[in-house]
Amino acid sequence: MLGTGSAFAKTFYNNNALLEINGRTLLLDCGITAPRALYELGKTFDEMDAVLITHIHADHVGGLEEFAFQMKFVYRRKPILYIADTLIERLWEHTLKGGLQQDENRTLDDYFEVHPLKENQPAELLPGLSVELLRTPHIPNKASYSLLLNETFFYSADMVFDGELLERLVSERGVSLIFHDCQLHPPGVVHADLPNLLTLPERIQEIVYLMHYDDNQPEFAGRTGRMKFVEQHKVYRIENGKLV
C-alpha cells in the first residue's frame, strides 16, 4: 500500500496501491501524494506497467500530471492508462488538460496509451490479473468504480456503505477478501463509516480490511470488531483470494 489515508489525512498518504503480479506492476490510483510515496519506497514511475483510476478526486488522480510528464520527458515511454470509458473525457477536460496541454492538439493519448474499461465487464489488465469495474455510490451523479480483482478480491473505491452489495459479493460471487474505505467518525455521507461497517455479520468482517482512514486511526485500535486495518507501506501477499 502506497498510502492508506483519507483525502485530508496528513500522517498517511493517499489511498493508492501497487499491484504486483508475475513481474508486472499496476499502480492503483495516483493521488497527490503518490510521487512522494513511491520515492520513499525507492520506486520510480518507470517501474509501473500501467495505472488504473477508480474515480476523479485529487487523492486518486492528483499525481497523474507528474506521472505523465515524467514518463514523457524522463523515461520517454507511454504508460497504459486503464480507466472507465465514462471518465476519460472528464479526466482530460476537467483535471489534466490545464497542466498537460502544450498545443491545441495535445490530448490524453499523447501521454498515455488509454485503455477504456466498461463496467461489469472483466478485463485482463496484466497477465494473470483480471479486473471488473463495479460502479458503486460515492458522490451523487459522479461515477466511481470499485474493483473486483481476479473474481475474489473486492477493493472499494470511495463508496458509501452498501452491506447488501458486500453480502452478494461474498455469497454469490465468491469474494474472499475485501479492502474497504472507512470513515472512522460517522456520518459517512460519501464514504462507508465505521459504525455501518460494524453492522456486517462477523463472517464478513473476518475478511474486511479497512483503509482510506483519517489521522486519528490509532485511536481506533481494538474498536473495529473482527475487521483489521490495512497498513501503509505494508506488502500484502494474496494467494487464491486470501491473504497469506
Ligand SMILES: Nc1ccn([C@@H]2O[C@@H]3COP(=O)(O)O[C@H]3[C@H]2O)c(=O)n1
Ligand atoms: N459531497 C462531498 C464531496 C467531498 N467531500 C469530502 O471531500 C473529499 C474528497 O475526496 P474523498 O476521498 O472522496 O473524500 C471526500 C470527502 O472527505 C464531502 O465530504 N462531501
Ligand SMILES: [Zn+2]
Ligand atoms: Zn478518496
Ligand SMILES: [Zn+2]
Ligand atoms: Zn472520492
